Amino acid sequence: MAKIALITGATSGIGxxxxxxxxxxxxxxxxxGRRLDRLDKLAAQLNKKHNIEVAVSSFDVRDRAQVIENLEALPAKWKKINVLINNAGLSQGLxxxxxxxxxxxxxxxxxxxKGLLYVTKIVxxxxxxxxxxxxxxLGSIAGIDVYTNGNVYCATKHAVDALNKGMRLDLLPHGIKVTAIHPGAVETEFxxxxxxGDDARAKKVYDGFDPLVADDVAETIWFAVSRPKHVNINELVVMPxxxxxxxxxxRK
Structure with missing residues:
Protein backbone atom coordinates (compact mmCIF):
# COMPACT_ATOMS: atom_id res chain seq x y z
CA MET A 1 0.00 0.00 0.00
CA ALA A 2 1.41 3.36 -1.04
CA LYS A 3 2.39 5.82 1.66
CA ILE A 4 0.80 9.27 1.79
CA ALA A 5 2.53 12.65 2.17
CA LEU A 6 0.71 15.90 2.86
CA ILE A 7 2.58 18.97 1.57
CA THR A 8 1.49 22.51 2.42
CA GLY A 9 2.38 25.36 0.10
CA ALA A 10 2.67 22.97 -2.85
CA THR A 11 1.86 25.49 -5.57
CA SER A 12 5.46 26.58 -6.22
CA GLY A 13 9.08 26.42 -5.10
CA ILE A 14 10.16 23.90 -2.49
CA GLY A 15 6.66 22.53 -2.01
CA GLY A 33 -2.10 25.81 -1.15
CA ARG A 34 -4.03 28.96 -1.95
CA ARG A 35 -3.88 28.74 -5.76
CA LEU A 36 -6.33 26.01 -6.78
CA ASP A 37 -5.50 26.26 -10.49
CA ARG A 38 -1.85 25.46 -9.78
CA LEU A 39 -2.76 22.59 -7.46
CA ASP A 40 -5.06 21.04 -10.06
CA LYS A 41 -2.43 21.39 -12.78
CA LEU A 42 0.27 19.83 -10.59
CA ALA A 43 -2.02 17.00 -9.50
CA ALA A 44 -2.85 16.11 -13.09
CA GLN A 45 0.81 16.22 -14.09
CA LEU A 46 1.93 13.97 -11.23
CA ASN A 47 -0.90 11.49 -11.76
CA LYS A 48 -0.08 11.16 -15.44
CA LYS A 49 3.69 10.93 -15.01
CA HIS A 50 3.91 8.71 -11.93
CA ASN A 51 0.50 6.98 -11.82
CA ILE A 52 -0.10 8.04 -8.22
CA GLU A 53 -3.23 9.32 -6.49
CA VAL A 54 -3.39 13.00 -5.59
CA ALA A 55 -5.91 14.82 -3.41
CA VAL A 56 -6.07 18.61 -3.67
CA SER A 57 -7.24 20.89 -0.87
CA SER A 58 -7.10 24.64 -1.43
CA PHE A 59 -7.07 26.90 1.63
CA ASP A 60 -5.03 29.56 3.42
CA VAL A 61 -3.13 28.17 6.41
CA ARG A 62 -3.60 31.52 8.18
CA ASP A 63 -7.33 30.88 8.45
CA ARG A 64 -7.95 28.40 11.28
CA ALA A 65 -11.53 27.69 10.20
CA GLN A 66 -10.44 26.97 6.63
CA VAL A 67 -7.67 24.63 7.80
CA ILE A 68 -10.02 22.65 10.04
CA GLU A 69 -12.86 22.51 7.52
CA ASN A 70 -10.74 21.45 4.56
CA LEU A 71 -8.54 18.91 6.30
CA GLU A 72 -11.36 17.28 8.22
CA ALA A 73 -13.34 17.05 4.96
CA LEU A 74 -10.75 14.71 3.46
CA PRO A 75 -12.01 11.14 3.01
CA ALA A 76 -10.83 8.71 5.69
CA LYS A 77 -8.26 7.05 3.43
CA TRP A 78 -6.44 10.36 3.02
CA LYS A 79 -6.09 10.77 6.78
CA LYS A 80 -3.61 7.89 6.90
CA ILE A 81 -0.82 10.45 6.51
CA ASN A 82 2.69 9.03 6.82
CA VAL A 83 4.58 12.28 6.20
CA LEU A 84 3.55 15.88 6.84
CA ILE A 85 5.73 18.52 5.22
CA ASN A 86 5.00 21.93 6.75
CA ASN A 87 6.35 23.94 3.86
CA ALA A 88 3.92 26.88 3.62
CA GLY A 89 5.72 30.05 4.65
CA LEU A 90 6.78 33.47 3.45
CA SER A 91 8.52 36.74 4.18
CA GLN A 92 7.11 40.23 3.74
CA GLY A 93 9.35 43.29 3.55
CA LEU A 94 12.90 43.91 4.73
CA LYS A 114 0.09 29.84 13.47
CA GLY A 115 -0.54 28.17 10.11
CA LEU A 116 2.07 25.52 10.88
CA LEU A 117 0.42 24.93 14.25
CA TYR A 118 -3.10 24.64 12.84
CA VAL A 119 -2.08 21.98 10.32
CA THR A 120 0.16 20.12 12.74
CA LYS A 121 -2.53 19.93 15.44
CA ILE A 122 -4.87 18.07 13.10
CA VAL A 123 -2.40 15.85 11.29
CA LEU A 138 10.64 23.94 6.84
CA GLY A 139 12.63 26.43 8.86
CA SER A 140 15.38 28.70 7.58
CA ILE A 141 18.87 29.87 8.33
CA ALA A 142 16.90 32.89 9.60
CA GLY A 143 15.77 30.64 12.45
CA ILE A 144 19.39 30.20 13.52
CA ASP A 145 21.01 33.53 12.58
CA VAL A 146 19.28 36.89 12.83
CA TYR A 147 20.21 39.28 10.04
CA THR A 148 19.78 43.02 9.59
CA ASN A 149 16.17 44.05 8.90
CA GLY A 150 15.03 40.42 9.12
CA ASN A 151 13.62 40.95 12.64
CA VAL A 152 10.05 39.53 12.49
CA TYR A 153 10.72 37.00 9.72
CA CYS A 154 13.71 35.73 11.70
CA ALA A 155 11.54 35.60 14.82
CA THR A 156 8.97 33.42 13.06
CA LYS A 157 11.62 31.00 11.89
CA HIS A 158 13.18 30.91 15.37
CA ALA A 159 9.67 29.93 16.48
CA VAL A 160 9.62 27.11 13.91
CA ASP A 161 12.94 25.88 15.31
CA ALA A 162 11.52 25.92 18.85
CA LEU A 163 8.29 24.25 17.79
CA ASN A 164 10.24 21.57 15.96
CA LYS A 165 12.14 20.76 19.16
CA GLY A 166 8.94 20.85 21.19
CA MET A 167 7.15 18.52 18.77
CA ARG A 168 10.06 16.11 18.90
CA LEU A 169 9.68 15.88 22.69
CA ASP A 170 5.89 15.78 22.78
CA LEU A 171 5.46 13.19 20.03
CA LEU A 172 8.33 10.96 21.14
CA PRO A 173 6.08 8.54 23.09
CA HIS A 174 4.03 7.99 19.93
CA GLY A 175 7.01 7.05 17.75
CA ILE A 176 6.46 10.01 15.45
CA LYS A 177 9.58 11.43 13.83
CA VAL A 178 10.11 15.20 13.69
CA THR A 179 12.67 16.98 11.52
CA ALA A 180 13.55 20.59 10.73
CA ILE A 181 15.16 21.55 7.44
CA HIS A 182 16.84 24.97 7.59
CA PRO A 183 17.84 26.22 4.11
CA GLY A 184 19.99 29.21 3.32
CA ALA A 185 19.41 31.27 0.17
CA VAL A 186 17.08 29.42 -2.23
CA GLU A 187 16.07 31.01 -5.51
CA THR A 188 12.29 30.50 -5.68
CA GLU A 189 9.38 32.95 -5.46
CA PHE A 190 10.57 33.81 -1.94
CA GLY A 197 6.43 41.60 -7.04
CA ASP A 198 9.53 43.78 -7.49
CA ASP A 199 11.33 41.34 -9.81
CA ALA A 200 14.43 43.50 -10.26
CA ARG A 201 15.01 43.81 -6.51
CA ALA A 202 14.31 40.11 -6.01
CA LYS A 203 16.84 39.15 -8.68
CA LYS A 204 19.60 41.17 -7.00
CA VAL A 205 19.34 38.94 -3.92
CA TYR A 206 20.98 36.14 -5.92
CA ASP A 207 23.48 38.16 -7.96
CA GLY A 208 27.10 37.02 -7.94
CA PHE A 209 26.71 33.52 -6.49
CA ASP A 210 24.94 30.23 -7.10
CA PRO A 211 22.01 29.90 -4.66
CA LEU A 212 20.24 26.71 -3.79
CA VAL A 213 17.29 25.72 -5.96
CA ALA A 214 14.07 24.10 -4.83
CA ASP A 215 15.21 20.62 -5.89
CA ASP A 216 18.21 20.85 -3.54
CA VAL A 217 15.92 21.33 -0.57
CA ALA A 218 13.47 18.68 -1.77
CA GLU A 219 16.31 16.16 -1.93
CA THR A 220 17.37 17.11 1.60
CA ILE A 221 13.80 16.52 2.82
CA TRP A 222 13.77 13.15 1.09
CA PHE A 223 17.07 12.19 2.71
CA ALA A 224 15.57 12.81 6.15
CA VAL A 225 12.33 10.99 5.39
CA SER A 226 13.99 7.98 3.76
CA ARG A 227 16.18 7.02 6.75
CA PRO A 228 15.51 3.67 8.45
CA LYS A 229 12.74 3.48 11.04
CA HIS A 230 15.16 3.70 13.98
CA VAL A 231 16.87 6.87 12.64
CA ASN A 232 15.52 10.40 13.09
CA ILE A 233 17.23 13.47 11.63
CA ASN A 234 16.42 16.15 14.20
CA GLU A 235 17.56 19.04 12.00
CA LEU A 236 19.62 19.80 8.94
CA VAL A 237 21.06 23.12 7.75
CA VAL A 238 21.65 23.25 3.99
CA MET A 239 23.44 26.21 2.43
CA PRO A 240 24.82 27.33 -0.91
CA ARG A 251 29.72 37.22 -4.31
CA LYS A 252 31.98 37.22 -7.34
Whole structure:
Protein backbone atom coordinates (compact mmCIF):
# COMPACT_ATOMS: atom_id res chain seq x y z
CA MET A 1 0.00 0.00 0.00
CA ALA A 2 1.41 3.36 -1.04
CA LYS A 3 2.39 5.82 1.66
CA ILE A 4 0.80 9.27 1.79
CA ALA A 5 2.53 12.65 2.17
CA LEU A 6 0.71 15.90 2.86
CA ILE A 7 2.58 18.97 1.57
CA THR A 8 1.49 22.51 2.42
CA GLY A 9 2.38 25.36 0.10
CA ALA A 10 2.67 22.97 -2.85
CA THR A 11 1.86 25.49 -5.57
CA SER A 12 5.46 26.58 -6.22
CA GLY A 13 9.08 26.42 -5.10
CA ILE A 14 10.16 23.90 -2.49
CA GLY A 15 6.66 22.53 -2.01
CA UNK A 16 6.18 21.83 -5.70
CA UNK A 17 9.66 20.31 -6.05
CA UNK A 18 9.01 18.08 -3.04
CA UNK A 19 5.72 16.92 -4.56
CA UNK A 20 7.55 15.86 -7.73
CA UNK A 21 10.19 13.98 -5.76
CA UNK A 22 7.77 12.14 -3.46
CA UNK A 23 5.56 11.24 -6.44
CA UNK A 24 8.62 9.79 -8.16
CA UNK A 25 9.21 7.68 -5.06
CA UNK A 26 5.68 6.30 -5.22
CA UNK A 27 3.92 8.35 -2.55
CA UNK A 28 0.28 9.32 -2.94
CA UNK A 29 -0.08 13.01 -2.14
CA UNK A 30 -2.34 15.52 -0.44
CA UNK A 31 -1.39 18.90 -1.86
CA UNK A 32 -2.52 22.16 -0.26
CA GLY A 33 -2.10 25.81 -1.15
CA ARG A 34 -4.03 28.96 -1.95
CA ARG A 35 -3.88 28.74 -5.76
CA LEU A 36 -6.33 26.01 -6.78
CA ASP A 37 -5.50 26.26 -10.49
CA ARG A 38 -1.85 25.46 -9.78
CA LEU A 39 -2.76 22.59 -7.46
CA ASP A 40 -5.06 21.04 -10.06
CA LYS A 41 -2.43 21.39 -12.78
CA LEU A 42 0.27 19.83 -10.59
CA ALA A 43 -2.02 17.00 -9.50
CA ALA A 44 -2.85 16.11 -13.09
CA GLN A 45 0.81 16.22 -14.09
CA LEU A 46 1.93 13.97 -11.23
CA ASN A 47 -0.90 11.49 -11.76
CA LYS A 48 -0.08 11.16 -15.44
CA LYS A 49 3.69 10.93 -15.01
CA HIS A 50 3.91 8.71 -11.93
CA ASN A 51 0.50 6.98 -11.82
CA ILE A 52 -0.10 8.04 -8.22
CA GLU A 53 -3.23 9.32 -6.49
CA VAL A 54 -3.39 13.00 -5.59
CA ALA A 55 -5.91 14.82 -3.41
CA VAL A 56 -6.07 18.61 -3.67
CA SER A 57 -7.24 20.89 -0.87
CA SER A 58 -7.10 24.64 -1.43
CA PHE A 59 -7.07 26.90 1.63
CA ASP A 60 -5.03 29.56 3.42
CA VAL A 61 -3.13 28.17 6.41
CA ARG A 62 -3.60 31.52 8.18
CA ASP A 63 -7.33 30.88 8.45
CA ARG A 64 -7.95 28.40 11.28
CA ALA A 65 -11.53 27.69 10.20
CA GLN A 66 -10.44 26.97 6.63
CA VAL A 67 -7.67 24.63 7.80
CA ILE A 68 -10.02 22.65 10.04
CA GLU A 69 -12.86 22.51 7.52
CA ASN A 70 -10.74 21.45 4.56
CA LEU A 71 -8.54 18.91 6.30
CA GLU A 72 -11.36 17.28 8.22
CA ALA A 73 -13.34 17.05 4.96
CA LEU A 74 -10.75 14.71 3.46
CA PRO A 75 -12.01 11.14 3.01
CA ALA A 76 -10.83 8.71 5.69
CA LYS A 77 -8.26 7.05 3.43
CA TRP A 78 -6.44 10.36 3.02
CA LYS A 79 -6.09 10.77 6.78
CA LYS A 80 -3.61 7.89 6.90
CA ILE A 81 -0.82 10.45 6.51
CA ASN A 82 2.69 9.03 6.82
CA VAL A 83 4.58 12.28 6.20
CA LEU A 84 3.55 15.88 6.84
CA ILE A 85 5.73 18.52 5.22
CA ASN A 86 5.00 21.93 6.75
CA ASN A 87 6.35 23.94 3.86
CA ALA A 88 3.92 26.88 3.62
CA GLY A 89 5.72 30.05 4.65
CA LEU A 90 6.78 33.47 3.45
CA SER A 91 8.52 36.74 4.18
CA GLN A 92 7.11 40.23 3.74
CA GLY A 93 9.35 43.29 3.55
CA LEU A 94 12.90 43.91 4.73
CA UNK A 95 12.64 46.87 7.06
CA UNK A 96 14.18 47.90 10.39
CA UNK A 97 11.97 47.24 13.38
CA UNK A 98 10.93 50.89 13.77
CA UNK A 99 9.72 51.07 10.18
CA UNK A 100 8.10 47.64 9.88
CA UNK A 101 4.65 47.26 8.37
CA UNK A 102 2.19 45.84 10.92
CA UNK A 103 0.21 44.01 8.24
CA UNK A 104 3.44 42.37 7.03
CA UNK A 105 4.17 41.26 10.59
CA UNK A 106 0.73 39.73 10.97
CA UNK A 107 1.02 37.93 7.64
CA UNK A 108 4.37 36.36 8.56
CA UNK A 109 3.33 35.36 12.08
CA UNK A 110 -0.02 33.99 10.94
CA UNK A 111 1.50 31.99 8.08
CA UNK A 112 4.84 30.81 9.43
CA UNK A 113 3.84 30.08 13.02
CA LYS A 114 0.09 29.84 13.47
CA GLY A 115 -0.54 28.17 10.11
CA LEU A 116 2.07 25.52 10.88
CA LEU A 117 0.42 24.93 14.25
CA TYR A 118 -3.10 24.64 12.84
CA VAL A 119 -2.08 21.98 10.32
CA THR A 120 0.16 20.12 12.74
CA LYS A 121 -2.53 19.93 15.44
CA ILE A 122 -4.87 18.07 13.10
CA VAL A 123 -2.40 15.85 11.29
CA UNK A 124 -0.41 14.87 14.40
CA UNK A 125 -3.62 13.49 15.92
CA UNK A 126 -4.18 11.41 12.80
CA UNK A 127 -0.62 10.11 13.06
CA UNK A 128 -1.09 9.20 16.72
CA UNK A 129 -4.26 7.28 15.83
CA UNK A 130 -2.47 5.58 12.93
CA UNK A 131 0.52 4.66 15.08
CA UNK A 132 3.20 6.23 12.87
CA UNK A 133 4.27 9.40 11.13
CA UNK A 134 7.02 11.86 10.26
CA UNK A 135 6.64 15.65 10.45
CA UNK A 136 9.08 17.80 8.49
CA UNK A 137 9.10 21.50 9.32
CA LEU A 138 10.64 23.94 6.84
CA GLY A 139 12.63 26.43 8.86
CA SER A 140 15.38 28.70 7.58
CA ILE A 141 18.87 29.87 8.33
CA ALA A 142 16.90 32.89 9.60
CA GLY A 143 15.77 30.64 12.45
CA ILE A 144 19.39 30.20 13.52
CA ASP A 145 21.01 33.53 12.58
CA VAL A 146 19.28 36.89 12.83
CA TYR A 147 20.21 39.28 10.04
CA THR A 148 19.78 43.02 9.59
CA ASN A 149 16.17 44.05 8.90
CA GLY A 150 15.03 40.42 9.12
CA ASN A 151 13.62 40.95 12.64
CA VAL A 152 10.05 39.53 12.49
CA TYR A 153 10.72 37.00 9.72
CA CYS A 154 13.71 35.73 11.70
CA ALA A 155 11.54 35.60 14.82
CA THR A 156 8.97 33.42 13.06
CA LYS A 157 11.62 31.00 11.89
CA HIS A 158 13.18 30.91 15.37
CA ALA A 159 9.67 29.93 16.48
CA VAL A 160 9.62 27.11 13.91
CA ASP A 161 12.94 25.88 15.31
CA ALA A 162 11.52 25.92 18.85
CA LEU A 163 8.29 24.25 17.79
CA ASN A 164 10.24 21.57 15.96
CA LYS A 165 12.14 20.76 19.16
CA GLY A 166 8.94 20.85 21.19
CA MET A 167 7.15 18.52 18.77
CA ARG A 168 10.06 16.11 18.90
CA LEU A 169 9.68 15.88 22.69
CA ASP A 170 5.89 15.78 22.78
CA LEU A 171 5.46 13.19 20.03
CA LEU A 172 8.33 10.96 21.14
CA PRO A 173 6.08 8.54 23.09
CA HIS A 174 4.03 7.99 19.93
CA GLY A 175 7.01 7.05 17.75
CA ILE A 176 6.46 10.01 15.45
CA LYS A 177 9.58 11.43 13.83
CA VAL A 178 10.11 15.20 13.69
CA THR A 179 12.67 16.98 11.52
CA ALA A 180 13.55 20.59 10.73
CA ILE A 181 15.16 21.55 7.44
CA HIS A 182 16.84 24.97 7.59
CA PRO A 183 17.84 26.22 4.11
CA GLY A 184 19.99 29.21 3.32
CA ALA A 185 19.41 31.27 0.17
CA VAL A 186 17.08 29.42 -2.23
CA GLU A 187 16.07 31.01 -5.51
CA THR A 188 12.29 30.50 -5.68
CA GLU A 189 9.38 32.95 -5.46
CA PHE A 190 10.57 33.81 -1.94
CA UNK A 191 12.20 37.16 -2.73
CA UNK A 192 9.50 38.14 -5.22
CA UNK A 193 6.95 37.63 -2.46
CA UNK A 194 9.11 39.44 0.12
CA UNK A 195 9.44 42.44 -2.19
CA UNK A 196 5.82 42.21 -3.37
CA GLY A 197 6.43 41.60 -7.04
CA ASP A 198 9.53 43.78 -7.49
CA ASP A 199 11.33 41.34 -9.81
CA ALA A 200 14.43 43.50 -10.26
CA ARG A 201 15.01 43.81 -6.51
CA ALA A 202 14.31 40.11 -6.01
CA LYS A 203 16.84 39.15 -8.68
CA LYS A 204 19.60 41.17 -7.00
CA VAL A 205 19.34 38.94 -3.92
CA TYR A 206 20.98 36.14 -5.92
CA ASP A 207 23.48 38.16 -7.96
CA GLY A 208 27.10 37.02 -7.94
CA PHE A 209 26.71 33.52 -6.49
CA ASP A 210 24.94 30.23 -7.10
CA PRO A 211 22.01 29.90 -4.66
CA LEU A 212 20.24 26.71 -3.79
CA VAL A 213 17.29 25.72 -5.96
CA ALA A 214 14.07 24.10 -4.83
CA ASP A 215 15.21 20.62 -5.89
CA ASP A 216 18.21 20.85 -3.54
CA VAL A 217 15.92 21.33 -0.57
CA ALA A 218 13.47 18.68 -1.77
CA GLU A 219 16.31 16.16 -1.93
CA THR A 220 17.37 17.11 1.60
CA ILE A 221 13.80 16.52 2.82
CA TRP A 222 13.77 13.15 1.09
CA PHE A 223 17.07 12.19 2.71
CA ALA A 224 15.57 12.81 6.15
CA VAL A 225 12.33 10.99 5.39
CA SER A 226 13.99 7.98 3.76
CA ARG A 227 16.18 7.02 6.75
CA PRO A 228 15.51 3.67 8.45
CA LYS A 229 12.74 3.48 11.04
CA HIS A 230 15.16 3.70 13.98
CA VAL A 231 16.87 6.87 12.64
CA ASN A 232 15.52 10.40 13.09
CA ILE A 233 17.23 13.47 11.63
CA ASN A 234 16.42 16.15 14.20
CA GLU A 235 17.56 19.04 12.00
CA LEU A 236 19.62 19.80 8.94
CA VAL A 237 21.06 23.12 7.75
CA VAL A 238 21.65 23.25 3.99
CA MET A 239 23.44 26.21 2.43
CA PRO A 240 24.82 27.33 -0.91
CA UNK A 241 28.59 26.83 -0.97
CA UNK A 242 28.94 30.62 -1.22
CA UNK A 243 26.96 31.27 2.00
CA UNK A 244 28.42 30.85 5.47
CA UNK A 245 25.57 32.08 7.67
CA UNK A 246 22.43 34.19 7.54
CA UNK A 247 24.18 37.35 6.38
CA UNK A 248 27.56 36.32 4.91
CA UNK A 249 27.60 35.49 1.21
CA UNK A 250 30.69 35.58 -1.02
CA ARG A 251 29.72 37.22 -4.31
CA LYS A 252 31.98 37.22 -7.34
Missing amino acids: EATAHLFAREGYNLVLT DPIDKGDLDDWDTMIDTNV SNWMIANGNGHIVN SNVRFK TAQANGSTIF
